[in-house]
Structure formats: C-alpha cells, structure tokens
Amino acid sequence: MLTFISKRILEAIPTLLILITVSFFLMHSAPGSPFSSERTLPPEVLANINAKYHLDEPVINQYFYYLGGLLQGDLGPSFRYKDFTINELIAQSFPVSAEIGIWSFLVALLVGVGCGIVAALKQNSWLDYSVMGFANLGIVLPNFVLAPLCILFFSIYNHWLPPGGWNGGAWPYLVMPVIAMSTSYIAQIARITRGSMIETMHSNFIRTARAKGLPQHRIIFHHALRPAMLPVLSYLGPAFVGIVTGSVIVDVYFGTGGIGQHFINGALNRDYSMVMGVTILVGALTILFNAIVDILYAVIDPKIRY
C-alpha cells in the first residue's frame, strides 16, 4: 500500500506540471489583458502597468517567473484584486467553501445513500417512486433556482434564516448554502446507490445468503452494502472535490465569500494568477481524492490489491 501511495504522489507531480503549463498558456492566449477596461488606458500608462506585472516580457519568461514563485509557495499577485496576493485570497475563501462543502458532502452522503437503499429495497413501491421523484427533482432543480427559492421561503416569507452572508460560519448562515449545495449531490448519490443496490440484491451470493435463511438486515449490512457502495465511491472522489471547491451560484446568492466566485471571475477578468491558483488547487485535490478513493476501494473490496 505504501508503494502505491508513493507512486501516486510521484505521478501527481508531472500531472500537475502538465496541468499548470497547459492552463498557463491557454489563459495567456485568451484575447484581452487583465488591464483592458472600458476606459482605454493611455499607452504609456498601460506600458507602466505591464512592466510592473512582467506582461511586457515574452510569455515563456512569464511562465518561468510563475514557476519560480510557485516553487517557493507563492501563487503570485492578483491582477484583479490589487490589494491581495492569490495566497491571501485562497486562504480567505477556501476554508469557507470547504466548510460548506464538507457539511454538504456529509448531508448528501447520508441522505443520498439512505434514500438509495430504501428505494432499492422497496423497489417499484410508492416509497421507491417518492424517493426517486425527490431525487429527480434535485437534479432538475439546479442551484441557481434552488438558492433564490430558499431565500424566498426561509428569509422573505418566514424570516427564519438570514438571506446571506457568512458571519464566520455561524450555523444560521450555513443552512441555506448547504441545502443549495447538497441537493443535486443527494439526488445523484441516491440514484447510483439505488441502481447498484438493486443489482447487488439480485446477485447470486445474496440469493445464496437468503437460501441459508440469513435475516434481511444481516444480508443488507454484512453482504450487500459493501459491494453496492463501490460505484458510489467512484462518484464520491470527484464529487467531493467539486463540492469543497464551492459553487459560483451559492457564493453569489448567499454572499458567503467562498472560492466559487473566483473560478468565473478569474477567467472573465483575465486574472491569470487567480485562474492558475484555483486550477492548481482543484487539480491537486482531484489527484488526492482519486488516490483516497483507490485506497478505499482496496479496503472495501479485498479482491482489489495494489
């Protein structure tokens, strides 16, 4: 196992380097500069700004400047938020998204897996239809619809929760972002769990267990659940990364200050270093969580060994 983990870490380095290189040159090939604005700057002012940020040098030089900074843990200055470095911005916003994400992930996992199992065990019953109807609703109701609906219900009509803000993560500020963030994941997890559980429950070893007269709960928890969770686990790795790196909609609607907004704004503002910063963050997390999923696979399924 240790060899496997070391191998994954070593593999991650060239993968990240390729990701950084491709993203860097793609970003710099987009039309417009970080400093183009409606009020065209006089050429001499633009030249001053470009010189300050090395934008007057060939892209390849800029790439090596960037790599040099990166090796020292410096993600560079923000081209858009001039009073902050990317390290500061990510340090400020990522914990917010991570907190919303972890809560959303736990809710999605518990509710999603629970709903999926119930639906599978009561296949084609009213309970199955209700649960899966709810799951489908979660998929067709994207969070840009759900977020304003939440505010309407919880804040405008009932004044139960504040309509936005973060306030250091106090729970009233957390509830709606978690609902908006977790719903679609609940739906996906429930669907995958149901499908996998039905398949497992129809397999030969379950039939054998039943023939032996094992009680239903023992069949479910001791025999069916582990193999049924493998497809869910495959989904959870990338889903976890997606969920903890935030959502633009959640950030915009609830004003949480999470990292989600930086994804889109970084690209739209041609904030090169911001785009690179979030790309590296997401890339590193994706590699890390895929590795964790692989390890968990081995733990759950003894047939898989590395």
Next chain:
Amino acid sequence: MNKTLLATALITASFASMQLHAAEVPAGVKLADKQELVRGGGSEPSTMDPQKMEGTPASIRSKDLFEGLYNQDGDGNQIPGVAKSYDVNADNTQYTFHLRQDAKWSNGDPVTAEDFVYAFTRSVDPALASPYAWFMEIPSIVNASKIIAGEADPSTLGVKAVDDHTFQVTLERPVPYFVKMTSHQNMFPVPKKVVEKWGDDWTKPEHMVSNGAYKMDEWIVNEKMVFSRNKNYWNDEKTIINKVTYLPIESPNAELKRFQAGQIDLTYELPNDHYKQLLRDMPDEVVVTPKLGTYYYQFNTTKAPYNDVRVRKALSYAIDRNVITKFVTGTGELPAYSFTPEVVNDFSPATPEYATWTQKERNERAKALLEEAGYTQSNPLSFSLLYNTNENHKKIAIAIASMWKKTLGVTVTLENQEWKTYLETKKHQQFDVARAGWIGDYNEASTMLDLLTTTHGNNDGKYSNTEYDKLLHDARTMQQPAENYNKAEEVAIEQDMAVAPIYQYTEKRLVKSYLGGYMPNPEDNVYARDMYIIKH
C-alpha cells in the same frame, strides 16, 4: 501688496456660507436607535487605494473612507471637503486650496497639504502604474503627461504645499472646471507615512488610515466590507450612521432578494426585468435618478460604408428611441439625440433638428439617405452589430436590428462577445457597428464630448473632424464654453452623426423607506455621512 499678487487677479471663491455636508435630519423625524447602514456594493472592488482605483464599486466605497478637496451635494454642486475655499488666478491656471485646520486622519494625524502633494504625485508616478493616471492629464497639471510617459521626474509635478494647510496646483493651460474634478477619488489624499510604512498592504483593515467620515474595520473579499465612524473626522459630530457595511453582490436578482428579506437598506442597482413589478409593489422604495452618461452605438468610420455620413445618419434616424426607452429598457431612461446627457452641469445641449421630427419623418429621411448611399432592396446593406454579453444589450440590439430591417431592409447579424474580447475587438476596429456607453468622470460637458476627439483613447469608431477637435480644444480655455459645446454637438451629431446616441442613463436603486438623507447626484457621489435611519 507684492508685484506678483498685483499681477495676478485673484478670484476668491469662498464657500464659507454654503451648507456643509453631513446628515440634516428634518424636524420631527425620530431616529432609530441602531444607526447601521447596509449597502449593496456591486462587484468586489479591485482595490481600496484611491490612486489605483477604477470602477464604480470602488468609487462608492471610497467616498465614505476618504475625502478630497471638494465634495458634491445632491445636485452635483461642489461643496467644501478638506478645502474650505480656493483662490484661482485670472487665467485659471493656478488654484490655491485653503485646507481646514481640523481635518484629521483616522489615527489623529492632521491632513496636510503634503498629503495631497504625495497623493497627486503618486497618481502620475509610473512606478505606481495608476489606471486613472490619465485623469491628472485632463486638467493639464504641469508635467503630468511627461511624468506618466517617463520623461520627467514625479517631483516636477505642478503641485506644491505652500504651507501645512495651503495646497497649490499649477496647470499648463487654463481649465475653469478643475475644482469639479477634485471630488474624484483619484485626487483624494492618502496618508504618506502609512503608505510608506506598509507599501501595498496599507489598505488592509489592520493598517488602513483614512480621512473620511469612516474607517475600515473589516474586508472579506466577496463577503463584506465594514466601516465604522472615524471619530477624528472633522465633522463627525454631524454624522449619524455609525456603521456602514458594503455587500459585494454582482447579481441584481440576488441583491433584490436580500433587500426584500430586509438585509440591505440601499441597493447598488435593481433588476430591469422586475422594475415594473417593483414599481407596483413598492413604489416608495424604487428611486430612479438621471445619471451622467449616454448609451450609444458606435460606427467604425475607418471602413466603408460607415465612413459615409449618409449611412450613419440613416441608421441613426431609423432607431425609434422612444420605443427603446419605453418598452425595451423601460426604467426611466430618456431618449438621447445629443451625445451629452441633459443632466450635465452648466450646459443644456441644444435639441438637434432630427429630434424634432416625428419618427415617421426620420424613417423616411433614413430610407432616402440609404438609397442615396447606394443601398436599395436589390442591394441591401448587411453588417454585424457587436455587443458584450448582457441581457439588456441583447434586447436593445434585437429591437434596433428589427427596426433597421423593417425600415431600411438592412440585415444585421448580432455578434455577442464576452467583455474582454469585446473590448479588444473594438479597440482594434474589428467591427462594423458596436454597442457602447460612456459615464462621465466629472460633471462637465467635456467629460462626454472629449470622447469624440481624434486622439481620445476610447474613440474606437475613429471619428475625426478637425473642426470638432478645435472647438473642444478652444473650449478648455473659455470661461463660458457652452457655445463651443453646442457647436461641437452640432458638428459631431447633427452634421456627422459620429455615433448614434440612444438613451441617457439613469441610476436605479431600491431604498428602504426608513433611510433618510439619500441624495443621489448625476455622478453618483453619495455619502453615508449624509444618511440616517428613521425609527421604523
């Protein structure tokens, strides 16, 4: 009296008797116990350093944190800020500002003329690379252009601290409206000692020192910016709001929801699609005021057939501006026939002749002109109309394209580009006709009209007329430039139709009925220190 003083005819503009800013609560109004204001702040500002700022979100916040030489009242008139009064010499080239003795920074230090010298100098210093450095070139402060271009040392800028409380600015040419520019954030003072101590980090809440009615307590990017009263502000006694929170919310719909839920007292904008419903549901809270700006279509005059005035006029005449403002935008905008909006100070643009015609007459004239230019049903004109991604721009483009199709048989391809790409495309004249808009930087007609001069950096249509350029150039030295401005409008719009003005912008906000003292002006210079929360 010495010779210099004798030689210089000093005009003293004393504002001592004028009403100063700060909240004026009408008699009988009971104030709420909690005086805390929450404002929608648009997008997150890119910086809170006055000399690095650009864009409205930063500008509105800066008005609470800093104070320049002059402020503006609800009508956009200049009222004293850090300067109590000013003297100007006879030919409008030397302005001497007398600073109030009691102006202080939030750390208790006095605000001195040296702080202004430092701020003005850093604004043009290439080392700072201020995106608004050009703003200092407009009034032609001595050597500003040379310093920006790196041809002169920043210390040679035409600014001087005569003594601690006398600040002097010398201009290369007479600029009668210079004082109007001093309420712009680029000319706000910054605390030299603090900036030098902390460098780029001086704007962090733990370091920032400001001279406005408020100081910064908290700044969490994309969540909030919180200000509290600056007890050292010279007029703090008359300030009522204790705490101001700005919420950076880019989506007008999200902002509306938070307003409806009672979290925001004053929005940054309102969603156009909800305007009529909001007017019905909460008429007292919808506030629409004129803004110093014009929405227009730009012709690329570097290529045929847009270099043909007949084509430009035909396309402009065929736009039914009343339909656009009534049914497409529909949020109180005024149809624009001249380039300068009516709200501009000290100038009322004359009504061009085509504005007096009926739309039917304009359409007929448009058809005739296009035919004259060689475009008929058998040889129809077709071109692309460029606009940046935005639902409102799209709606306007669709409406105008259909007007052109119906009236002139013109085929228009709509070309939508994302913001930065759109800017690049326009800058390199890779368009036929493009959507554009311009919001003035100071309340004087030249802030609009300069845009159509040959060398202006935002004249993307490359309109050029030597007569127009001369009129604007001469206007700079005139005490009463309105005549030249009207002639300029006549040349650029009535005669040449350099661009097609469409509508005059408005500022649209939701304001809680319990918020008093909100006084929007054409430049949107609104100060929290003027406001108060009424008991509700």
